[in-house]
Amino acid sequence: MTFKTKVFAGAVALATTALVATASFADTVKVGFIGSLSSDTGLSTLRGAEIAIEELNAGGGVLGGKTIQLVSADTGEDPTEGIKAYEYLAESEEVDFIISGSIDDVSLGWLPRMVEYQIPTLDTWTSYVGIIDNLVNDYENYKPYFMNIASDEALATLYIDFGKDVLVDQMGWTSVVILQEDTAFGGAIHGLVAEALAPVAGIEVKETIVYDIATVDFAPLFSRAQASGADFIYLISSVNSQVVSSQYVKLQVPMGMTGVNVAALGQEYWEDTGGAGGGISTLSPVPSVGFELDPASQALVDTYQAKYDTRPKFPHFNGFNAYHGLKQAFAAAEEAGGFNNTSWVDAMLKQDLVLEKDGEMWLRYAFWQPGEVEERTQRTYPHNVRFDITAPYDDGSPSMVVVQWNEDGTAGVVYPDKFKTQDFGIPSWVKK
């Protein structure tokens, strides 16, 4: 072969490769995952999305037979890294749709980028109602954004009911000391507790103790909590929650403790606390640990557990959200002819998946429409998952349930009654 022939053959091969690659890209729809690749939270969303994508691809593809390709961008649960991750997905990968397992602070970081790039984006973990308020105030710019977990205001509203029905009426607790981590999440939940739970449920806030998230020795804080004279501790912890939980148990703090404890949301909580996690209760979005599953959710769990043998061994609630949310996003894309802005948004708003258990609505994946007013709070939640915060919870999923870990390592739902699997209790070392 002469040199000229070699060059020609090389050029032909290159051109062929380029054509194949181009054809391959044209036959692909890109989904971007944004979240932490090393946290249970991030991995739950990622894996839920992976299972949904495998099923869609196995079913013949989407949008006329195209294959979905998933690309990931790690946020490391850091807002700055989150911004870079979003930019990477938008600019380098040019994704069509983004599914997020970001925590609140990270979502708030990349949200302006979403407004800039206008890429349809679904958040599965972040519940910050301030993001929904952005849609209320500036719908045109924020409309590619959807959140398929109940916003924290809805979480708090139902939690107030738990406060009244269980903490006050059943337990007789009327005063609280709030133990709050020093984060945006902690501040937001504290506001809801101090301004809503306490006055509405008739609970006096004796003291608020704010601690740094690097705190590893909680003994002085529990001593302060005891000295406050409050009936119980309300914990707000999303970072390293297993530390405060295990020290509560190891120190046998003689007060009940409930609240928001993110570590207790996962099945690994018991292992992570070295078995020192009994008695801890937390509000949780659904499906939670101890939550009875409908057949469709159980099928997802079975697939998940057959596919993954590393933690999290059971998907967190956002894994379910990612699985159903991604399928809904593609169903909307099929109707809209792709992820082009307005028509996809309109189609996404029509999505409505009802999951039944024993003939009654158990979970629902639908969205609040722009301008639609939620009866109890008398406000709108555009593009937030359609939650129901009034018994008998037959218009949507409950915004939250309260789960409690027992001293034998089991966990169950203690509120609301429709989903309850056990009674709320106090640890054995706490006097009634």
Next chain:
Amino acid sequence: MLQILIQGMLLSGLYALIAVGFTLIFSVGRVLNLAYGASLMVGGYTFFYTAQVLSMPKPVGVLLAILVGALFGFLKYRLLVKPLKGDHVAIEISTLILAVVIQAGIILVFGDASKILHSIVDGVWQFGTVSVTANNIAAAMGSWVLIIGLYLFIRKTHIGRAMQAVSMDQKGAAISGVEPDKVNAATWVISGALGAAAGVFFASYTQLSPSMWVAPLIIAVAIVIVGGIGSIIGTLIVAHIIGFMEIITTTLVAAELRGVFTMVLIIAVLVIRPRGLFGREEL
């Protein structure tokens, strides 16, 4: 007040053990071992694996952790410190990088999530209105046993006196027949063992996580800067100052400011008394 006294004593004992292994290296070898926090991590995870995963008896877990820590210290010296032949900057950078590599290895093997160690000793002790876990009391007492043991070792044994000699004047010690290389190796082994023991105690007090090497390293650096780099007595005293300051801040001022006053103290000492409050560089 009782609460501050008890919790301050317990925390300070632990801090003293954490810092003393770090200052030992500087006293003898004149280098900052920035992988010292990794020794704590190695100790903590060894205990976790042996006592919690393999369900071996806890004393065996502690012993194995100390042995692995000693081996880790020896390997650091032979593979990193000795080949760099006294280039302090290179040693400090490479030990820091080593800590990051160890962290990545821990994540690979044990995952990213934090873990809580089973208590070394179970139970809760009540002092008036103050609850203290038996584990924390055991950790503080264990720390003091090791510190006193180290003191006696340095004062009473041949190798300990050789370490003193090298810390005062390496060349002079060599002329007197002391082999600085062996003394340095022994120092790194002892420091590794102390760090691993501190890691078990610290993790049982707090938590086990792949980033757990950072906080103890900061504590150790803070204590030895304020105490005087290389001064063991200064280290012990300042460990108590910082331990009590943290408890007082948390209890009486604001919990989120726990570490702030420590940092302010470091800056103040660096400005007013750069050699530290007890500035000595020999054992």
